[in-house]
Amino acid sequence: GAVVSQHPSRVICKSGTSVKIECRSLDFQATTMFWYRQFPKQSLMLMATSNEGSKATYEQGVEKDKFLINHASLTLSTLTVTSAHPEDSSFYICSATKGQGANTGELFFGEGSRLTVL
Amino acid sequence: GENVEQHPSTLSVQEGDSAVIKCTYSDSASNYFPWYKQELGKRPQLIIDIRSNVGEKKDQRIAVTLNKTAKHFSLHITETQPEDSAVYFCAASFSGGYNKLIFGAGTRLAVHP
Numbered sequence A: 001g002a003v004v005s006q007h008p009s010r011v012i013c014k015s016g017t018s019v020k021i022e023c024r025s026l027d028f029q030a031t032t033m034f035w036y037r038q039f040p041k042q043s044l045m046l047m048a049t050s051n052e053g054s055k056a057t058y059e060q061g062v063e064k065d066k067f068l069i070n071h072a073s074l075t076l077s078t079l080t081v082t083s084a085h086p087e088d089s090s091f092y093i094c095s096a097t098k099g100q101g102a103n104t105g106e107l108f109f110g111e112g113s114r115l116t117v118l
Numbered sequence B: 001g002e003n004v005e006q007h008p009s010t011l012s013v014q015e016g017d018s019a020v021i022k023c024t025y026s027d028s029a030s031n032y033f034p035w036y037k038q039e040l041g042k043r044p045q046l047i048i049d050i051r052s053n054v055g056e057k058k059d060q061r062i063a064v065t066l067n068k069t070a071k072h073f074s075l076h077i078t079e080t081q082p083e084d085s086a087v088y089f090c091a092a093s094f095s096g097g098y099n100k101l102i103f104g105a106g107t108r109l110a111v112h113p
Helices: none
Strands: A005-006 A010-013 A019-023 A034-037 A044-051 A067-073 A077-079 A090-097 A107-109 A114-116 B004-007 B008-014 B019-025 B032-038 B045-051 B054-061 B060-067 B072-077 B084-093 B100-103 B108-113
Touching: A005 A090, A010 A019, A019 A034, A019 A090, A019 A114, A034 A067, A034 A077, A034 B100, A044 A067, A044 B100, A077 A090, B004 B084, B008 B019, B019 B032, B019 B084, B019 B108, B032 B060, B032 B100, B045 B054, B045 B060, B072 B084
Parallel strands: A010 A114, B008 B108
Antiparallel strands: A005 A019, A019 A077, A034 A044, A034 A090, A067 A077, A090 A107, A090 A114, B004 B019, B019 B072, B032 B045, B032 B084, B054 B060, B060 B072, B084 B100, B084 B108
């Protein structure tokens, strides 16, 4: 199997603070991980592609200084929401793939993290 | 641009009927098309996928068809059951180094007993 674990599942923070979300591939190495954001009853919007050992690739309109991504190892990627504001409240979900390059394969999703900024 | 359109947004069927969800994509170079099912509060789960070198794939009650010329692919669920009720997302791969997946807007399927 392929298991992706995400932590924390829920976090409530005050406006202006930073929040870190971890995404781990438990039984496989993931060169590439993807971070998505999902608003209630809406689709999964790709925020950025996290690449082990290099800088993340951000989608248009996503502030890289706001959403810091670090892919420090082949099994761990982190998303830090800096200086969070109420509009950052959302469901953040990571995913990882066993495939590389042209061999895009199934995405395995983490459990998601529900961020509420007060 | 990179775009995946999905419709309908909601679909209501009676148990035992068939359900069809359709998606179109913008990049002719896309080569991987998965379908995910997401139940309320849970992570998306892959239910079936298809690559650009085949036109159709079937797995029990679920099938996917791909028309590369039209850049169109569809999910077919036969003999629907109440447990099929969920949100279904189509996705397409887009090139640019890491073959990211872009998702459609989702279809909320309700199967009534």
